[in-house]
Amino acid sequence: MPIRKDPPDTERLDRVVADARRAREERDKGYRERALKLYPWICGRCAREFDRSNLYELTVHHKDHNHDNNPPDGSNWELLCLYCHDNEHQRSLDQPGALAGRSDSAPPATHTPFAELASLLKRDR
Numbered sequence: 782m783p784i785r786k787d788p789p790d791t792e793r794l795d796r797v798v799a800d801a802r803r804a805r806e807e808r809d810k811g812y813r814e815r816a817l818k819l820y821p822w823i824c825g826r827c828a829r830e831f832d833r834s835n836l837y838e839l840t841v842h843h844k845d846h847n848h849d850n851n852p853p854d855g856s857n858w859e860l861l862c863l864y865c866h867d868n869e870h871q872r873s874l875d876q877p878g879a880l881a882g883r884s885d886s887a888p889p890a891t892h893t894p895f896a897e898l899a900s901l902l903k904r905d906r
């Protein structure tokens with residue numbers, strides 16, 4: 782009599798991951814379609830206009846960067862072309878204080894990383 786083994790846990794995990802991905806894809810599709818119905822097909826940054834032939838280049842940006850925040854009135858969405866969307870995210874990653882005002886002077890160095898590195902190397906030897 783063969784020993785029946787329970788299916789390995791990874792199978793269950795795979796299914797859970799697949800379900801989550803499907804749900805996410807459906808949700809993404811949902812808000813994109815809603816945003817496209819709500820707003821004119823124009824990039825909010827460079828004002829480039831879109832039509833059916835290049836609509837795939839128009840993306841939905843979440844103003845608060847929270848993809849789970851999808852109010853039905855679309856107040857958290859902004860239609861951006863791929864390039865402006867990229868820029869938008871780059872900007873917020875590079876300069877967390879960008880919205881608070883820019884400063885051209887570099888922040889004062891509070892420590893010297895290379896000195897630490899040197900002592901680490903010495904310790905290893």
Ligand SMILES: [Zn+2]
Nearest residue numbers: 824827862865
């Ligand atoms: Zn644009």
Ligand SMILES: [Zn+2]
Nearest residue numbers: 841842843866
């Ligand atoms: Zn975005």
